Amino acid sequence: MAKQRKAVVLISGGLDSLLAAKVILEQGVHVEGINFYTGFCVEGHTHAIRKKHKAKPKRNNAIWSAEQLGIKLHIIDIIEEYKDVLINPKHGYGANMNPCLDCKVFMVGKAKEWADKNGFDFIITGEVIGQRPMSQRRETMPIISQESGAHDRLLRPLCAQNLPETLPEREGWVNRDELHGFSGRTRKPQMALAKKFGFEDYAQPAGGCCFLTDKAYSVKLTDLWASRGKRDYEIDDIMLLKVGRHFRPKPNFKIIVAREEGENNFLQGYKKQFVTIRTVSHKGPLTLLDGTANGDDLELAAKIVARFSQGRDADVVDVEVADKNGVAKSIKVKPFTADEIQQAWRV
Amino acid sequence: MIELDARRLMCPMPVIKTQNIIETMLSGDNVRVICTDPGVMQDIPAWCRINGHTVLKAEEIDCEFILTIEVGDG
Numbered sequence: 371m372a373k374q375r376k377a378v379v380l381i382s383g384g385l386d387s388l389l390a391a392k393v394i395l396e397q398g399v400h401v402e403g404i405n406f407y408t409g410f411c412v413e414g415h416t417h418a419i420r421k422k423h424k425a426k427p428k429r430n431n432a433i434w435s436a437e438q439l440g441i442k443l444h445i446i447d448i449i450e451e452y453k454d455v456l457i458n459p460k461h462g463y464g465a466n467m468n469p470c471l472d473c474k475v476f477m478v479g480k481a482k483e484w485a486d487k488n489g490f491d492f493i494i495t496g497e498v499i500g501q502r503p504m505s506q507r508r509e510t511m512p513i514i515s516q517e518s519g520a521h522d523r524l525l526r527p528l529c530a531q532n533l534p535e536t537l538p539e540r541e542g543w544v545n546r547d548e549l550h551g552f553s554g555r556t557r558k559p560q561m562a563l564a565k566k567f568g569f570e571d572y573a574q575p576a577g578g579c580c581f582l583t584d585k586a587y588s589v590k591l592t593d594l595w596a597s598r599g600k601r602d603y604e605i606d607d608i609m610l611l612k613v614g615r616h617f618r619p620k621p622n623f624k625i626i627v628a629r630e631e632g633e634n635n636f637l638q639g640y641k642k643q644f645v646t647i648r649t650v651s652h653k654g655p656l657t658l659l660d661g662t663a664n665g666d667d668l669e670l671a672a673k674i675v676a677r678f679s680q681g682r683d684a685d686v687v688d689v690e691v692a693d694k695n696g697v698a699k700s701i702k703v704k705p706f707t708a709d710e711i712q713q714a715w716r717v
Numbered sequence: 718m719i720e721l722d723a724r725r726l727m728c729p730m731p732v733i734k735t736q737n738i739i740e741t742m743l744s745g746d747n748v749r750v751i752c753t754d755p756g757v758m759q760d761i762p763a764w765c766r767i768n769g770h771t772v773l774k775a776e777e778i779d780c781e782f783i784l785t786i787e788v789g790d791g
Contacts, residue, residue, distance in 0.1 A: 405729075407729055407730070407733060411729070419727075429759050429760070429763070430728060430729055430732070430756070430760045430763070430764075432729075433729075433732070433760055433763045433767065434763065437763055437766060437767050440767075441767065442767055442769075443764065443767055443768070444736070445729050445732055445733050445736060445764075446733075447730070447733050609727070
């Protein structure tokens with residue numbers, strides 16, 4: 371009896387990787403999933419932070435995909451290693467701060483490392499030629515195979531018939547005739563295949579599953595690096611870019627103003643790391659101050675914060691400013707009008 | 718019983734921490750995971766189902782989400 375071959379599939383939580391895995395499972399290969407966590411995942415955090423999403427059922431689509439497939443899923447924290455991918459992308463960025471090609475090379479490389487360590491024979495991805503403008507083009511497919519070190523152990527079941535034969539095909543571990551020749555941005559072939567396999571409730575993320583493809587997020591990240599004079603970040607930095615309204619009224623400081631109760635609660639967890647500002651005479655948002663601020667700066671910040679409180683039309687709002695040790699002082703300010711908050715301050 | 722503090726971590730970090738600690742444990746061992754992200758009430762049981770572990774108890778106490786897991790053979 372032939373040895374059952376093993377493949378590891380990069381599971382993103384989207385439809386393509388779900389289908390790619392299913393196509394190979396159908397050929398009798400043992401498949402397990404791997405999912406990488408960079409810290410820039412869109413879905414989970416915004417659901418966790420923002421109260422307005424609480425009624426909406428939340429799920430991790432990578433875990434959901436694995437459950438639909440009946441395979442194991444290994445979730446790998448690559449936050450630290452990913453910094454170099456984002457900060458120094460060899461192939462540059464896409465439309466925003468998304469280093470998609472370097473990201474794919476890195477993830478396939480990590481999957482290959484995992485496969486070698488765990489005795490797996492080849493690697494599967496849900497890539498489709500022409501599906502994405504930066505990382506999924508005919509020219510980029512060999513770059514990913516080569517630079518990741520996976521070479522011909524990387525199989526793309528959804529577009530394999532448009533690509534040279536890979537090791538699993540040559541060795542007969544999978545039948546090339548039962549793979550697919552999808553290409554382009556159309557989703558119709560994938561939707562038809564999903565229907566054939568009986569997948570109905572699959573994720574259809576709008577604009578991808580990574581915050582780095584988001585323009586507003588990318589602007590905040592660029593601002594963070596510019597203000598610090600270096601391109602670096604910690605996990606808390608990238609989390610906070612997902613939360614609240616961001617204003618930089620002066621180069622030396624930025625404030626993050628919570629938009630709702632869920633964000634207020636989330637920002638509470640940072641009170642020992644940042645100066646905090648809150649209105650006390652009127653209900654209002656918790657605000658973090660990132661940077662260094664003198665007395666005039668704090669007054670400026672307080673006027674902005676007061677604008678977003680229920681005292682926005684009051685003559686005076688009492689504001690409390692607390693340092694990282696919780697030592698607080700009170701100031702009285704007249705809230706800015708909408709026009710006084712300069713557009714250029716908004717990050 | 719081993720206790721894992723996953724407070725203030727947002728999904729999927731509590732799942733990753735749970736996965737990593739379970740890798741060091743033996744079949745039949747129990748771990749109690751304490752979290753603050755409500756998403757764990759869906760994600761950790763789902764992850765346990767696909768990886769052969771059993772959630773013995775999942776409860777919410779004072780805004781914390783606590784799951785007791787028995788490590789399976791996987």
